[in-house]
Amino acid sequence: MNYKRIYANGHSYYLTLVTYNREPYLTAYINLLREAFISSKKYYHYTIEAIVVLPDHLHMIITPSNANEYPKIIHHIKRYFVYHLPNNVKQKAKLHLTPSQYRRGHSGIWQSRYYEHTIRNKKDMIEKMQYIQNNPVKHNLCDQWNQWAYSSFTHTTTPA
Secondary structure, three states: OOOOOOOOOOOOEEEEEEEHHHOOHHHHOHHHHHHHHHHHHHHOOEEEEEEEEOOOEEEEEEEEOOHHHHHHHHHHHHHHHHHHOOHHHHHHHHOOOOHHHHHOOOOOOEOOOOEEEEOOOHHHHHHHHHHHHHHHHHOOOOOOHHHOOOEOOOOOOOOO
């Protein structure tokens, strides 16, 4: 199956990035993940409309100035995060790789692919924002969405 990504300037993108084997690296190294985003913004212009970081995955909606750059944004964030992790974490992650993955330079930190959905209209945006907002509750990490510290919704009101 050949999947074609849509690169449409002026659109937002709902993205999901998942760690390899669902390892809980993201909240354990939340400051490093924040640095990765800060670093990416030095090279790419985009707005984070909404984000939630869970231990093993994150969901976000971004609006890039140049739609062709959103894969580069993701690549930069993932690469920065891996590169700056402590060496013992990187070495432990590589223990679970297949020989083929190891030869191809897989980090063992992130899944190779990511999920992308182009936001098509206001209804679509609201649905994705609500999904992001409620994701920590869905995964039983908290009882109410505003209790989760690693969410852009923690200090905002619910999307209309």
